[in-house]
Amino acid sequence: MKGWTAIFALLACLCVIFDCLGGGEASGQETKPSGEREQSTSATHQPDRIQEVIDKVERICLDEAVPMVGRVKAVRLAELVREHKPRLIVECGTAIGYSTLWMAQELKQLGCGKIISIEILPERVERAREFLRQAGLEEFAEVRLGDARELVKQIEGPVDFLFLDCGYQNYYPCLAGIKDRLAPGAVVVADNVGIGERGMRDYLEFVRKHYKSRTEWFDVTLPWVARDAMEISVVPEK
């Protein structure tokens, strides 16, 4: 009898832990401040197929420890895209396409615009392309293979939105390679400003001096980080 009681107690504990981790929700892995919870819910109203692929890619990233922005910040990123309606988004650091899917989903909702996303690892490029295909978003996102610090120089402007997520020390070189083609009012978002500040000092100094820039903090319970920030900078209108 004692043995059964112990087993039931253990199962109950596991259920609580699972629940605390958000295991029953598609969003799963991150606690959200109330405002973000609302945005996340609205994302579920978007076409099921896209959301299913996003959920799948999120699970793969967690299972295989593939770096990704995580749901809380992805929702914010999508909101920024919705708000600014960029015609051209450039993303440096695709990984397997998690953030790309979130932004492309918004472009599809808007009915226009395109993302050029750059990734240096060929295997990740292939996977990102495949997930975009599965989500039916190829029309809105192109993944290019190569070093973002170089490839950004080939992108014709105007660029309305830039997302930097490709190694802290690469942020400034990527920005330097494209800043002349950023449209007035363009939004530049840099991830991992909380945990990576020291590695991107040159970048932060530049955007805080030349652009209208703010740091937004997020509670994220990704396995590798609990709290982090994004720097959101806006290129001045001329």
Ligand SMILES: C[S@@+](CC[C@H](N)C(=O)[O-])C[C@H]1O[C@@H](n2cnc3c(N)ncnc32)[C@H](O)[C@@H]1O
């Ligand atoms: C944090 S992950 C990107 C996550 C992705 N934005 C997401 O949220 O799903 C960073 C990616 O940048 C790539 N990377 C690193 N240096 C790069 C470079 N110089 N050019 C392009 N990609 C690079 C890495 O291979 C890695 O896949």
